[in-house]
Amino acid sequence: MNHKSAGNPFKSHKYPLSIRLFFATARTLFRLLGSLAPKLAGKLALGLFMIPPKFPSPRQERLAEQSGNVQFQQINGQRIAVYRWGEGEPILFSHGWGGRAGHFHALVEFLVDAGYQAVAFDAPAHGQSSGKRTNMLEVTTTLVAIAESLGPLKAIVGHSFGSGIVLLAMNRFQLEAEKLILFSCFDDIYWVTDQFGEAFAMNHQVIGAMRDEAQRRYANQLGETWQWRDLSPLKTIQSIEHEILLLHDREDLEVPYQHAENLIAVAGQAKLHTTSGLGHKKILRDQSCLQACLAFIQQPLIGSAAAISRGSTYDQNHQE
DSSP states (O other), X not given: OOOOOOOOTTTOSOXXXXXXXXXXXXXXXXXXXXXXXXXXXXXXXXXXXXXXXXXXXXXXXHHHHHHSEEEEEEXXXXXXXXXXXXXXXXXXXXXXXXOOGGGGXXXXXXXXXXXXXXXXXXXXXXXXXXXXXXXXXXHHHHHHHHHHHHOSEEEXXXXXXXXXXXXXXXXXXXXOEEEEEEESOOOOHHHHHHHHHHHTTOOHHHHHHHHHHHHHHTTTTTSSOOOGGGGOHXXXXXXXXXXXXXXXXXXXXSSOTHHHXXXXXXXXXXXXXXXXXXXXXXGGTOHHHHHHHHHHHHSOOOSOGGGSOTTEEEEOOOOO
């Protein structure tokens, strides 16, 4: 998959000195071990790949979480924090890698004021939920369990990694939801693992061994065997008949805008809302994006995929 050059999502954060030193040490280890024992290096890489980063929670996010009704549910052996705000038709939120439920505080408040119930959760190994490691398969089945407990959903909202989770859940488990809203969605799971490998100076043999180990270890975690390509949004989005709103910023340094262009080209009932100057996370708080999400949710359902053109787009430019 050809993408425009941009920052690596695993290196684009401003990490403290201790984390930067860890990165340097890990790169040295994988350079040496990758040439001597690539299979062993692949097993170590998988363990590292499944550890989400921890970031301080800003005050606005903490206040949003405190204002919600939080309950802890046992799902797949993990203690999962599930937050609810408001009443009305439920809308479920799926945060990004290293994120938490509070990342959606602006959109949650906006939709609750409009009369909807917002439900968000901390994925395993994130926020207040239990666990130290997790993966795309475990988070997907966690989302499915929460969605099924809510009944038919007005919409499901995802951000970044969480957008890929939403698409995989819809593809594999056919959840009942009227519409999907996907912020900053990546298009290819191979791109994710390649970027991870590049961040830690892993050669192709190590990355391949990491993928092989994941398939062996978690072969049946989705209820049936899977291949890496089955997890890619470029594949999962093609099987979904629901109306989809993609939102992506042209200056996103974690997931390049080219990903959105690739997705809109193959999606069925999808629209692309483009911004400029917001990057990967500010897009979640932008007023035009909040309004676009509400308008999309409130718009009557289109009768069939043939009723609209495939992959329509529109731009909303910002300078910050």
